[in-house]
Amino acid sequence: MSPEGIPHFSREEKVRPISQVRIRNHVPYQFFLNGQSHKIIRIMDYWRDVSEWWRGEPELWFWRVLTDRQGVYELVCHPQSNQWWVYHVYD
Amino acid sequence: MTVVYWRLAHLKRSGQDQDGFIVERENKVYDTDPLGWNNGVRQGMSIQEMKWRYPYAKIIPWSKKDYQSTYDNLCQWLNDNALFYVQDDVQQGYWGCQEMNSNQWQHLVTSTLLQWATRSTMGIASHSLLAQWLAHEGAHYPQLTEHWTQAHHEAYVARENKEEELWKLLPLEYLPENIPEYYPKDWKKRGWLRVGDVPNLYTKVKTREFGGQHFKSTAVIRVEKRFDSPVEQGIPELVRIMAEEIARILRERRQGSRQLRIIWEHEQGDEMRKRTWPVQTENPQQVVTRFLTLLSVLPQAPPQGIILEAHQIEDLRAEQMAWWSGPVVRRFQGDPEGPISESRRTRMLQYWDPWRRGHSLDR
Structure with missing residues (x-):
């Protein structure tokens, strides 16, 4: 069981922390991964996952984004702490 | 099979060509005029260094459009003449031909290359990695390489029967x-x-033989679906199914595609969405994903027909794709044969997210 309010990812979820995400009007527009800047040119999808709330896990927000390098990423955010991770890389 | 790796300089550019210039991109030299080249200015050098290397040069900021026409012409020539090519930027790339001897090379320079670049350094070997290295450092190995020159163009060519030695020095x-x-x-x-x-x-x-030696093809793989009445719902799901069919055909042929297109047919005419990726793929999940990215701008009217096309198809050797990969990497790339165990979130998403329905639910 994860401590109350702390995001928990299972072993299968290969998340990677993002050092910095820039937000405008509550929407991410740039993030930095491995020292590289990725400008978001399109938000392709957005959803929220209530997580395993019965275990005290917090809600997480997911963004599927297209970047200027033509990569498609899924970013996940823990809104309370403004922590961000890359959840999935498509190509 | 011979691979020619080239680094081109003093490239033909549109706009005012002036004497004494350096084109700068991200604080580095992108190109220069012949005098700059003779002064030792090379691509990739720091702009700060130019203060003493070429002090009277005018610094011109790089602009893609200045080189677009040269790039297009170069790619067209490669498309018509090369067995395969990788030319992501106008400055450097490599391509394959049956053979390249000194006379053929001289002819290539005078009849073709001078249209686009008045300086170049090339490496010529049986493999793109060797060719690239020789273009950079071939001059250090005179016993193992031949040196061809023509005007201001030069090539370092792996000597016959010396490639094995060169490989070991790579x-x-x-x-x-x-x-x-x-x-x-x-x-x-x-x-x-x-x-x-x-x-x-x-x-x-x-x-x-890794290192991206892909064989091009002008063939197109097409999957079509037409309907009696316009389709308003379930388009992502339809596209996913059709994209899987494209991926299946690509896999069967052991080919990958770099450019994907969706054509929407509706009463107001046809609409096309296309996108080109730097690396080709035949991986089902990636093909589906790439097609789905084309859905971000939907057609203006509900379509009566959907056509999915894969262009820029290149042969891809299976061992290239899974070159270093163990089971973990295969799983991450979404290989349906790889060992898969999924998280609660991924399992949930598979019920509504067409991006994730590629394989897990179908197995």
């Missing part, structure tokens, strides 16, 4: 970037610098 940093981080780190720790230092690597490198 610096490890020339190996492709997709090698798992572990290997280069380990090699560095052991003080290994060249392919010949690493036990058995030479055989592996040579036989697997």
Whole structure:
């Protein structure tokens, strides 16, 4: 069981922390991964996952984004702490 | 089979061409005029360095459109003449031909290359990695390479029967970037610098022929669906199913595609969405994903027909794709044969997210 309010990812979820995400009007527009800047040119999808709330896990927000390098990423955010991770890389 | 790797300079550019200039991109030299070249200015050098190397040059900021026409013409020529090519930027790339002797090379320079570049350095060998290295450092190995020159163009060519020796001298940093981080780190720790230092690597490198030698094709793979009445719902799901069919055909043919298109047919005419990726793929999940990215701008009217097309198809050797990969990497790339265990979130998403329905629910 994860401590109350702390995001928990299972072993299968290969998340990677993002050092910095820039937000405008509550929407991410740039993030930095491995020292590289990725400008978001399109938000392709957005959803929220209530997580395993019965275990005290917090809600997480997911963004599927297209970047200027033509990569498609899924970013996940823990809104309370403004922590961000890359959840999935498509190509 | 011969691979020519070239670095082109003093490229033809649109706009005012002036004497004494350096084109600057991200604080580095992108190109220069012949005088700059003669002064030792080379691509990739720091702009700060130019203060003493070429002090009276005018610094011109790089602009893609200045080189677009040269790039298009170059690619057109490659498309018509090369067996395969990789030319992501106008400045450098490599391409394949049946053979290249000194006379053919001289002809290439005078009849073709001078249209686009008045300076160039090339490496010529049987493999793109060797060719690239020779273009950079071939001058250091006169016993193993031939040196051809024509006007201001030069080529370092692997001598016959000397390629094996050259392979062993190839610096490890020339190996492709997709090698798992572990290997280069380990090699560095052991003080290994060249392919010949690493036990058995030479055989592996040579036989697997990795490094992106893809064979182009002008064929198009097409999957079509037409409906009696316009479709308003379930388009992502339809596209996913059709994209899987494209991926299946690509896999069967052991080919990958770089450019995907969706054509929407409706009463107001046809609409096309297309996108080109730097690396080709035949991986089902990636093909589906790439097609789905084309849905971000939907058609203006509900479609009565959907056509999915894969263009820029290139042969891809299976061993290239799974070159260094173990089971973990295969799973991450979404290989349906790989061992898969999924998280609660992924399992949930598979019920509504067409991006994730590629394989897990169908198995």
